[in-house]
Amino acid sequence: AQSVTQLDSQVPVFEEAPVELRCNYSSSVSVYLFWYVQYPNQGLQLLLKYLSGSTLVKGINGFEAEFNKSQTSFHLRKPSVHISDTAEYFCAVRxxxxxxxxxxGGGTRVLVKP
Amino acid sequence: DAGITQSPRHKVTETGTPVTLRCHQTENHRYMYWYRQDPGHGLRLIHYSYGVKDTDKGEVSDGYSVSRSKTEDFLLTLESATSSQTSVYFCAIRAQGGGERGTEAFFGQGTRLTVV
Known part of the structure; x- marks a missing residue:
């Protein structure tokens, strides 16, 4: 069985500041890793995924994530956020x-303030 | 939306009544899933299907049943709704193919169910 822990339930951040959302997972087998975004009253949309190869993956809207096998982590980053990045972000494994x-994971709510 | 339609989008029902939610896909994907979303819990798998008439339980299946008589439709039934089943329900689909094609799951817009 797998489990996913998102360490922050809410992250307030000012516009144009960087943001990092933390994700750790537990699994006895290798996994694919995903980050999804959910805008208010919407379904989930894939931001990026790691399947194999380079541990740094780039996704849509300027997001990137780094897979760290030894730390079983897959943290999501964006160097400069916009108001439109206000959403809930979910880490997932399979x-x-x-x-x-x-x-x-339980989700991280990002609130971007002007 | 990747060809996924959930209906209804919103429903209010009374405790003890049966409720059926529908997920319809136009992509002919093999795998279909029902999740519920609750604050702090992320999305939790209720039931899933890997083909017509082939379904299995997820981690929170108690009180729910599913049916898939056609590739395109996956129905979730609450036999006797309870207040603890108030939630947002999401359907997801995934292609069977290997490599990139089969890795990504696509989600519907969700159904907000309130049990009073």
Whole structure:
């Protein structure tokens, strides 16, 4: 079984400041890792994913994340946030085998202040 | 929206009544999932399907049942709704293919269910 911990439930940040959202996971097998974003009253949208290869992955809207196998972490970063980045962000993992399901963290709510 | 439609989008129902939520996809994807979203818990898997008439339980399946009689439709039923089932319900789909194609799950817009 897998588990995902998002260490911050809320992150307030000023516009144009950097932001980092922390995600740690636990799994006895290798996993794919994902970050999803949920804007108010919307479904989830994929930001980025790590499957294999380079540990630094770039996603949409200027976000990037770094996979650290030894620390079992997959932290999400953006160097300069906009008001439109106000949303809830979810980290998720899934073992690669076809039938496996996503396991989500509890979410981090980002509030960007002007 | 990746061809996913959830209905209804909002529903208020009374305790003890049955409720059915529908997820419809136009992508012909093999895997379909029902999640519930609650503050602090992220999304938790209720049931999933890996093909027509092939379904299995997730981590929070008590009080829920599902059916998939056609590839495109995955129904979630609350047999007798309780207040603890007040939540936002999301359907997701995923392609079967290997490599990049099968890695990403696509989510519907959600159904907000209130049980009073």
């Amino acid at each position: 073992p690669p085998a076809a039938g496996n399901k996503l396991t989500f």
